[in-house]
Amino acid sequence: MRQQLQFLGLDKNPFTCSCDLMWFRNWFVSRPTLFSHKRSPGLIYKCNNLHGTNLADFMMTDQACLLSQSVNMAIILVTSAMIVTLTTVSLVLRFRWHIRLALYEVFRGRGDVRRVRLLADHFEYDVFVSYSKEDLPWVQERLIPELEGRLGLRLCVHERDFIPGNNIVDNIVECVQSSKKILMVFSKDFVHSQWCQFELTFCLTHVMDYDDTLLIVCVDDVTSRDMTPAMMAVLKTTTYIQWGDHSDAVDSFWGRLRLALHEVTDMAVVVDRDVAVDIAEAAV
CATH class of the missing domain: 3.40.50.10140 (Toll/interleukin-1 receptor homology (TIR) domain)
Incomplete structure (x- = not known):
């Protein structure tokens, strides 16, 4: 279906250049005439999140994108686990005698x-x-x-x-x-x-x-x-x-x-x- 397209004008869209946009960037570079109308041959596609960077100049390797996603997920998981652990330890240390006394009252003879x-x-x-x-x-x-x-x-x-x-x-x-x-x-x-x-x-x-x-x-x-x-x-x-x-x-x-x-x-x-x-x- 992409091959049947004659012109696709998307120059006014706020492109966020990231790993998620690499597929479109590669398509854009492979078929530059598709995104440039004969009446407006100078259409420029820019990265909205990277000042002064054109879409055609933006580049990230597949390895970098894969590593970035896995690392980000790992960082989020590790950080969340550390926050939960530190919060739990802090509460236990702060209220350790409350907890011990409460347990004592429950199980006392x-x-x-x-x-x-x-x-x-x-x-x-x-x-x-x-x-x-x-x-x-x-x-x-x-x-x-x-x-x-x-x-x-x-x-x-x-x-x-x-x-x-x-x-x-x-x-x-x-x-x-x-x-x-x-x-x-x-x-x-x-x-x-x-x-x-x-x-x-x-x-x-x-x-x-x-x-x-x-x-x-x-x-x-x-x-x-x-x-x-x-x-x-x-x-x-x-x-x-x-x-x-x-x-x-x-x-x-x-x-x-x-x-x-x-x-x-x-x-x-x-x-x-x-x-x-x-x-x-x-x-x-």
Whole structure:
């Protein structure tokens, strides 16, 4: 059908010179009289996308076109895969503690398993307290008098109970494993302490391994932009207790904390009762 054409005027079309147009370019060069009318012998066909280039002068080899298409497809596929992978990795890293805590809540065991462990294992401390050094005055003046003085619990406090000369990491690991519960004192200073962040990460892993929960108290207002991903995950999945300076808030704080420590205090009552029974039986 092409051979029957006498004249084909396409000079006013915006030609995009690329591999897709090579068939037409080759046809144009092979039959120049077909595209040039005797009344307008000077018709010029130009590449609209290549300034100053005539269609007849445009040239690309078949190998170049084949390579270009395959390479472009490969680049698109590889780039898309990399974007998806990097996005997925970034989201997993950013929300890794949210994911771990969510999975933990789904697959966690029953509370009686934790209770059996509390009864069976030997613990040196009732509560391990994680806090920044700037919050030590609050721990010494508020927390210790209430939990040790009134409730009779044994707290593990860094400055008092860590063994001098031992590696700090070893002290943290041993004390956490020797404590029935873990209490974390969140604050603005806690956010910026590298040791506190290490303790938080280790303690999260510890409570997940032993089907336990963290006790969280906030002694000041910590904004979300200052928190680490682990802290945000904990606060979003755990009911924390907020400290307040006025009397009603203080009473509510200690009441809620005593309620949160009921497992430890109940164990202490059971142990004391058992000791009393043993003493009575020995006396008889």
